[in-house]
Amino acid sequence: MSPRPPAFDEAAVIDAAIASFTRHGYEGADASTLAREAGLSRSSLYNSFGSREALFLRALGEYSRRGVAEAEALAAHPGRALALLRTRLLKSVQAQAREGSRDGCLTVNVGVELGRSMPEAADIIDADREAWVRAYGALLGRATQDGDLMLDGDPLALGATLHSLLAGLRVAARTQSPAELGREVDALLGSWASEAGRALLRELAQAEGAAR
Secondary structure, three states, X not given: OOOOOOOOOHHHHHHHHHHHHHHHHHHHOOHHHHHHHHOOOHHHHHHHHOOHHHHHHHHHHHHHHHHHHHHHHHHHOXXXXXXXXXXXXXXXXXXXXXXXXXXXXXXXXXXXXXXXXXXXXXXXXXXXXXXXXXXXXXHHHHHHHHOOEOOOOOHHHHHHHHHHHHHHHHHHOOOOOHHHHXXXXXXXXXXXXXXXXXXXXXXXXXXXXXXX
């Protein structure tokens, strides 16, 4: 006899697990918490996923898969690359700062909590990071070619720097206001920008202010 399919929406359970691990951390999201927030019994959770760690790796892998797709789409998006970079950075940290819980990014949170103590999770985070570094590197290179940035270094190395800076901003977003984070993003990009790039950053900031 073939096993019976689960009597629940597995994708919805993975979504609930992503939210639970983001909110509580790996250690904080125990089996009872995961089952309650996914709307399952503990026995159903274990029967379907095998263990809490297995569910965690499934959730982290799915979160990363979505992030990699987003990174690839960002790199391929038309338009001025500096504007795309600014939108990406602001959207990431300001949305988090506006949330009541300020839960943040699962991969950043896992990196802070676990480091490299769980090799399977570290491998997922490494692949996620590589995708974003490639995307940021591509946009930084384009923005330099556009004349909006004045960068002499390797775009991939600078993309890695930008990825690390964004991780730090996500941690800061747990306590800082959206306005504070916005000023930090504009100060960072402005320090790399040409006069044309700084003019673009001012235009974008003014347009946001007029829209409020």
